[in-house]
Amino acid sequence: MRTETKKSLTPLGLALLASVLALVFLLAFQGWVAHGADIFLSFAQAGLSWCF
Known part of the structure; x- marks a missing residue:
């Protein structure tokens, strides 16, 4: 029976x-x-400096 597994990120990809x-x-x-x-x-x- 075949089961598909999810591939995780390889260390190189990470x-x-x-x-x-x-x-x-x-x-x-x-x-x-x-x-x-x-x-x-x-x-x-522009009056937007209050955002900081």
């Missing part, structure tokens, strides 16, 4: 997914550090 996610977070953080003041000022001009 490492690749974690690396991609870390890269996305790193780029977002770098963008915030580089442009955070401009983003905040544009929100302040």
Whole structure:
């Protein structure tokens, strides 16, 4: 009798997914550090700075 089992993420796939996610977070953080003041000022001009 054949039973189908779900394939889980392999360690290589999990490492690749974690690396991609870390890269996305790193780029977002770098963008915030580089442009955070401009983003905040544009929100302040639009009256949305209370969101921070």
